[in-house]
Amino acid sequence: MPATPKPEILAAFEAAKGFMPMDEGLALYAAAAEAGRLGLPLLEVGTYCGRSTVLLADAAREAGVTALTVDHHRGSEEQQPGWDYHDPETVDPEIGLMDTLPTFRRTLHRAGLEEHVVALVGRSPQIAALWARPLGLVFVDGGHTDEHASADYEGWAPHVAEGGLLVIHDVFPEPEDEFTGQAPYRVHQRALASGAFTEVSATGSLRVLRRRGAGI
Ligand code: SAH
Ligand code: MG
Secondary structure, eight states: OOOOOOOOHHHHHHHSOOSOHHHHHHHHHHHHHHHHHTTOOOEEEETTSSHHHHHHHHHHHHHOOOOEEEEEEOOOGGGGGTTTTOOGEEEETTEEEEEOOHHHHHHHHHHHHHGGGEEEEEEEHHHTTTTOEEEEEEEEOOOSSHHHHHHHHHGGGGGGGEEEEEOOOOOOOSGGGGSSSSHHHHHHHHHHHHHHHHEEEETTTTEEEEEEOOOO
16 A cells, blocks of 8 residues: 555645645655655755645655755746746745745645755755765656756766655656646656666656665
8 A cells, every 4th residue: 555644744735835736746655655765865856835845744754764855946937927837926026036935934834844854945956966865765846948857867866776766747748748848758768768767656747766776
């Protein structure tokens, strides 16, 4: 039986702003719970307002590990003013730029999960370049351009431990299904072609891959 979150965690997930439906959230939670058994941190790229972070954080708490979440909090291209995924509430009125960090912190606080999460605020490739520790799970849900998605894969996939999981969101194999582009799909194909990962599950646009080698 895959691990499922408690009702209060599901309620916090549903109450949070963000871009993840319930079925994909449950698949992410199950993957995070499984990867947590490696005893290594779980890392997300693309915090936004903390919707998926709630799930990683609860799985991390259950496993006694830390969840890390990376975002510059200035929003992706398609979330900027005038674009389809823009939410005016995410703009800091003082400087006129998006800032999702305050909403993210409220989400985590309300869910009672602050102490299980370390937020890394900055550009994903810049943080990845400083990183040198194995991770139990890497969840790629950041920028959707080829530049950003490839950099996330190149920067973080090498840190997935043997038997650990690489989870990719917004994988749309059919061009007609795309609404944010097919860069995550190309990254997914690249991960499989590398021979380092095998696919474990597919739920909606969420793909779970496992690094070959000693497992959980
Ligand atoms: N996981 C979230 C959605 C993430 S949206 C949820 O469940 O709702 C994508 C996020 O990636 C945005 O908040 C954006 O600011 C961030 N992002 C995009 N490119 C980035 C980069 N290069 N470095 C850090 N964060 C980035
Ligand atoms: Mg996404």
